[in-house]
Amino acid sequence: MSMATRTDTQAPALPAADSHELIRVHGARENNLKDVSIEIPKRRLTVFTGISGSGKSSLVFGTIAAESQRLINETYSAFVQGFMPTLARPEVDVLEGLTTAIIVDQQRMGADPRSTVGTATDANAMLRILFSRLGKPHIGSPNAFSFNVPSVRASGAITVERGGGKTVRQTFTRTGGMCPRCEGRGTVSDIDLTQLFDDSKSLAEGAITVPGYKVDGWWTVRTFTDSGFLDPDKPIRDYTEAELHDFLHREPTKVKVNGVNLTYEGLIPRVRKSFLSKDRESLQPQIRAFVDRAVTFTACPECDGTRLSEGARSSRIGGINIADACAMQISDLAAWVRSIEEPSVAPLLATLRQTLDSFVEIGLGYLSLDRQSGTLSGGEAQRVKMIRHLGSSLTDVTYVFDEPTTGLHPHDIQRMNGLLLRLRDKGNTVLVVEHKPETIVIADHVIDLGPGAGTAGGTVCFEGTIEGLRAGGTLTGRHLDDRAAVKETVRTPTGTLEIRGATTHNLRDVDVDIPLGVLVVVTGVAGSGKSSLIHGSLVNGSLVNGSLVNGSLVNGSLVNGSGAADGGVVSIGQGAIRGSRRSNPATYTGLLDPIRKAFAKANGVKPALFSANSEGACPNCNGAGVVYVDLAMMAGIATPCEECEGKRFQAAVLDHHLGGRDISEVLAMSVTEAEQFFGAGEARTPAAHAILRRLADVGLGYLSLGQPLTTLSGGERQRLKLATHMAEKGGVYVLDEPTTGLHLADVEQLLGLLDRLVDSGKSVIVIEHHQAVMAHADWIVDLGPGAGHDGGRIVFEGTPADLVAARSTLTGEHLAAYVGA
Numbered sequence: 001m002s003m004a005t006r007t008d009t010q011a012p013a014l015p016a017a018d019s020h021e022l023i024r025v026h027g028a029r030e031n032n033l034k035d036v037s038i039e040i041p042k043r044r045l046t047v048f049t050g051i052s053g054s055g056k057s058s059l060v061f062g063t064i065a066a067e068s069q070r071l072i073n074e075t076y077s078a079f080v081q082g083f084m085p086t087l088a089r090p091e092v093d094v095l096e097g098l099t100t101a102i103i104v105d106q107q108r109m110g111a112d113p114r115s116t117v118g119t120a121t122d123a124n125a126m127l128r129i130l131f132s133r134l135g136k137p138h139i140g141s142p143n144a145f146s147f148n149v150p151s152v153r154a155s156g157a158i159t160v161e162r163g164g165g166k167t168v169r170q171t172f173t174r175t176g177g178m179c180p181r182c183e184g185r186g187t188v189s190d191i192d193l194t195q196l197f198d199d200s201k202s203l204a205e206g207a208i209t210v211p212g213y214k215v216d217g218w219w220t221v222r223t224f225t226d227s228g229f230l231d232p233d234k235p236i237r238d239y240t241e242a243e244l245h246d247f248l249h250r251e252p253t254k255v256k257v258n259g260v261n262l263t264y265e266g267l268i269p270r271v272r273k274s275f276l277s278k279d280r281e282s283l284q285p286q287i288r289a290f291v292d293r294a295v296t297f298t299a300c301p302e303c304d305g306t307r308l309s310e311g312a313r314s315s316r317i318g319g320i321n322i323a324d325a326c327a328m329q330i331s332d333l334a335a336w337v338r339s340i341e342e343p344s345v346a347p348l349l350a351t352l353r354q355t356l357d358s359f360v361e362i363g364l365g366y367l368s369l370d371r372q373s374g375t376l377s378g379g380e381a382q383r384v385k386m387i388r389h390l391g392s393s394l395t396d397v398t399y400v401f402d403e404p405t406t407g408l409h410p411h412d413i414q415r416m417n418g419l420l421l422r423l424r425d426k427g428n429t430v431l432v433v434e435h436k437p438e439t440i441v442i443a444d445h446v447i448d449l450g451p452g453a454g455t456a457g458g459t460v461c462f463e464g465t466i467e468g469l470r471a472g473g474t475l476t477g478r479h480l481d482d483r484a485a486v487k488e489t490v491r492t493p494t495g496t497l498e499i500r501g502a503t504t505h506n507l508r509d510v511d512v513d514i515p516l517g518v519l520v521v522v523t524g525v526a527g528s529g530k531s532s533l534i535h536g537s538l539v540n541g542s543l544v545n546g547s548l549v550n551g552s553l554v555n556g557s558l559v560n561g562s563g564a565a566d567g568g569v570v571s572i573g574q575g576a577i578r579g580s581r582r583s584n585p586a587t588y589t590g591l592l593d594p595i596r597k598a599f600a601k602a603n604g605v606k607p608a609l610f611s612a613n614s615e616g617a618c619p620n621c622n623g624a625g626v627v628y629v630d631l632a633m634m635a636g637i638a639t640p641c642e643e644c645e646g647k648r649f650q651a652a653v654l655d656h657h658l659g660g661r662d663i664s665e666v667l668a669m670s671v672t673e674a675e676q677f678f679g680a681g682e683a684r685t686p687a688a689h690a691i692l693r694r695l696a697d698v699g700l701g702y703l704s705l706g707q708p709l710t711t712l713s714g715g716e717r718q719r720l721k722l723a724t725h726m727a728e729k730g731g732v733y734v735l736d737e738p739t740t741g742l743h744l745a746d747v748e749q750l751l752g753l754l755d756r757l758v759d760s761g762k763s764v765i766v767i768e769h770h771q772a773v774m775a776h777a778d779w780i781v782d783l784g785p786g787a788g789h790d791g792g793r794i795v796f797e798g799t800p801a802d803l804v805a806a807r808s809t810l811t812g813e814h815l816a817a818y819v820g821a
Contacts, residue, residue, distance in 0.1 A: 027093030052715025366788025379407025527787030715741025
């Protein structure tokens with residue numbers, strides 16, 4: 001029997017399914033994109049580069065990822081879609097070859113006090129099940145170990161509507177793990193009564209000093225003065241014990257004031273509900289200052305800050321209760337879980353081990369599960385979100401990352417690169433928006449947007465390989481191999497700030513001298529204790545309202561300090577800018593106030609007329625500029641207002657001019673144009689010009705004054721915040737990773753800004769990982785050697801040149817490699 005031989009050499013045609021190897025985008029116009037058309041290879045790692053504001057996020061998140069999510073949502077029924085966020089179709093002509101998109105962005109995790117690393121990653125849920133099955137003594141279901149579930153007891157008569165109907169007595173109990181004293185928050189608040197009222201005055205004289213409590217306010221003081229419980233003309237210091245109780249602590253009680261039904265409640269519970277139940281960062285500045293002044297938060301004495309009830313803490317596995325487990329460093333917790341051998345819960349243990357090992361693998365082994373999620377940095381939050389995807393068996397999905405190296409030491413970036421490549425090698429498409437050259441160079445495909453930012457960007461400058469980018473001559477290509485040189489000469493300090501015995505978080509009784517009058521960079525691997533040292537001792541310590549020339553801190557308290565320098569500590573952290581679509585650079589920076597006053601003075605009218613959120617607003621769109629139509633489960637439609645044509649103001653307001661321009665034309669100006677406009681001539685306004693000068697200094701000259709904050713990129717928001725805080729009076733500036741979201745070319749401008757601050761007599765302390773900033777420093781403080789309990793020590797103090805020469809730390813090795821030493 002002979003074997004048949006194939007005589008034809010023609011290759012078989014590829015199946016139609018194999019022809020979809022690209023994601024095609026044609027005619028993208030989202031935000032500042034200008035008819036962008038690109039082809040992205042699937043199952044490859046594609047990095048999107050370009051200066052901040054060039055359109056990277058608009059293309060990747062606002063177009064590709066948004067359309068993928070919208071199409072997936074449309075597969076659900078209309079009923080289900082009614083409960084989901086509505087997404088509008090992006091401004092794009094054609095999008096082909098999309099796959100399911102999983103977005104891992106830098107949005108901060110919920111800042112609710114009950115949200116922790118454990119609850120955000122389901123690790124707590126698995127631990128609760130583990131303790132409910134193996135804990136001794138057995139106290140109940142997993143709910144008995146949850147600090148979000150209170151214990152409930154009830155009894156009574158119920159009627160069962162069955163047959164003839166029968167009334168029976170029922171009792172109901174549910175054992176929860178919530179500490180009844182702190183209600184699962186872990187802290188209790190102590191209110192300073194002297195900050196709530198002036199006891200020498202009566203209510204009618206304005207005794208209540210809480211912000212927003214006015215003598216004639218209906219919902220505030222009027223309920224006190226007209227409730228009938230208190231004498232409005234009697235000084236508070238003369239109140240009887242019963243009156244003082246009614247004033248401060250009375251439970252909600254219905255009262256009638258001038259024929260209107262209102263609820264009277266004591267001042268303390270009212271303040272707790274109004275201010276203390278909300279996230280501190282969401283409060284208005286004056287309210288936040290009041291809370292900081294009037295309220296002291298301490299660990300709950302009943303649960304020792306663990307949030308858990310006594311019953312939950314009594315149940316143990318091998319001598320460890322669930323509070324102990326959640327307080328452990330995750331790398332230690334993973335080792336403890338591996339020591340448990342119990343066949344009855346083997347699948348649970350395997351999943352829990354995998355989750356905890358993912359924390360360690362992604363470089364977050366130094367965290368603990370009881371860490372409040374609102375305290376995580378942007379980079380930490382993003383990596384926590386990655387954890388659930390690391391062990392996933394899904395393939396052929398699109399992972400979208402927003403600067404995954406944010407907050408990472410150069411040593412940790414290598415590990416992150418390995419994770420991105422691993423996701424790609426499993427058969428996934430990985431799209432990364434990134435500025436760090438260490439990650440850009442591992443890309444299979446690079447798309448560079450620009451050439452400028454804002455209206456000067458929005459086009460594709462380059463598409464191809466890394467080698468092509470280097471030779472392409474674009475701004476990114478020219479700066480890709482930039483290497484800053486170590487300073488040859490450094491500034492001489494004007495004094496020192498001595499920190500003694502710092503023990504915040506993982507710090508190990510740290511003593512360090514911070515030189516003043518120079519540029520100091522505090523560095524070290526993620527989790528080594530940088531923020532704990534600087535924020536714990538300087539920003540949250542006693543230097544907030546006064547700065548030092550020569551002084552010391554012992555355990556966070558000022559010992560021998562002199563407040564001779566002007567101002568205090570100005571802290572510019574990583575917190576997100578909060579603002580609605582009505583907020584813009586002019587409102588956020590306070591620029592609109594001097595502009596309104598200048599218009600009012602020039603035209604002899606009220607300043608409120610020149611606010612689109614006040615009297616000058618167009619009545620048809622209420623100053624929004626657009627009219628929104630809600631279409632239930634479908635995306636709403638926003639159409640330009642026909643009455644004001646999108647200008648947001650009444651027609652009468654636009655008849656008033658300053659320097660030949662109306663208020664809508666001024667808000668349409670760029671920062672650069674407005675700086676010239678308010679710098680000289682009829683419109684000269686020194687207060688506005690000073691703010692515009694700061695915006696230009698941080699590289700935001702191209703932004704228009706009225707551009708909604710919701711359209712700004714991460715780097716633009718970071719610089720906007722920097723420009724705003726530069727106006728504050730301070731002797732010491734603390735900047736937490738100011739290079740976040742900045743292009744390689746923008747870092748040079750930032751270094752120039754830092755130099756100008758120091759040369760003007762300020763002390764600048766920067767917490768940073770970027771080697772260019774380290775090389776530019778006058779003094780470096782390096783923490784480590786590792787993260788968590790492996791860190792918390794000073795491993796180097798000195799000049800950048802000394803650090804490079806010694807190469808005694810991880811930072812020293814990477815800085816030496818960066819500068820080519």
